Amino acid sequence: MRITIFVTALLMSTIPGTVMASGTTAEQIYSSAENFLDAFAKEQASEGFSVMHDSGKLDARLSLATCEKPLEVSFSGDPWKTTQPSLLVSCEGSRPWRMFLPVSVTITGDAMVAARTLGRGERLTESALRTDSVVVNSTRRGAITSEDQLIGMEMRRGINAGTVFTPDLLLSPAAIERGDHVIISARSGNFSVNSRGKALASGGIGEQVLVENLSSSRTVRARVTAPGHVEIPM
Structure with missing residues (x-):
């Protein structure tokens, strides 16, 4: 099944009225997009994924400012999170322009x-x-x-x-459960001081929880670094 690419979006030029009949043609844009998608499919095949991409014919009447350099093509959306990403086709020549092409990509x-x-x-x-x-x-x-x-x-x-x-x-599973006894590390650079505490809430690694310092009875907010261990800045 082939899906027609609709040129939906954005033509940007530094000079108004740069659309020219003798400039970049629809066929050139189509060819650059297809080459880019073919390369993407080949790259993913080496990782064990099969990629199918559908692209149709652009309007043959489409013509943009002549581009002295090869057209640049990239994904403007993440192809791993949608089957309908867009391609950004752009010219970086003396009369730059950009265009977004919706395509169908199945991984x-x-x-x-x-x-x-x-x-x-x-x-x-x-x-x-x-x-x-x-x-x-x-x-x-x-x-x-x-x-x-x-x-x-x-x-x-x-x-x-x-x-x-x-x-x-x-x-993420909780590395510390509420009521657990923990080691509190107060760290500054390579220097640290440890004390004993009790967790007042459950939390996973990287999360912040309230901990009671059993020596001072103070409640502090600490970051869970490992099961049974939390850290506070000095």
Whole structure:
């Protein structure tokens, strides 16, 4: 199936009225876009992903200011999070212009899916995971392709078997639970002082929690650095 590219967007020129019949043609723009997408598909194939891209004929009457340099093409949207990204085609010559071309890009490959129904708060283990061939870029959240990113994580909500794992489904497990005794490190550069404390809230690594210093009875806000360890700046 081929999808017609509609030239929707933005023509920018430093000189008004630079659209010229003898300038850059639709065929040149089409060829540059196709070459870019072919290179992207080849690059992803080396990583085990199959890429299909659909692009149709541009309006043959389209003609822009002549570009003395090869046209530059890049994605203006993330092709891993949508099947309808845009290409930015631009000329950086003496009469620069830009144009956005919507295209269809389908990236198929192995991604992680639920091997069974999973409940909210369930800790993920290897037995809960399997791989399946999916359209990886069919969700804006981005499909997770590595098992290492999942094992040990907790489910933010329940899902059915076969559901593709995306980052929004996951919670980092708490490294510290409320009431746990922790080591508080007050750090400045390479110098640190340790004291004992009690966590007043649960938190994962990198999160901030309130901790009671058992020596001074003061409550401080500290960053969780590891299970049983928090840190505050001096």
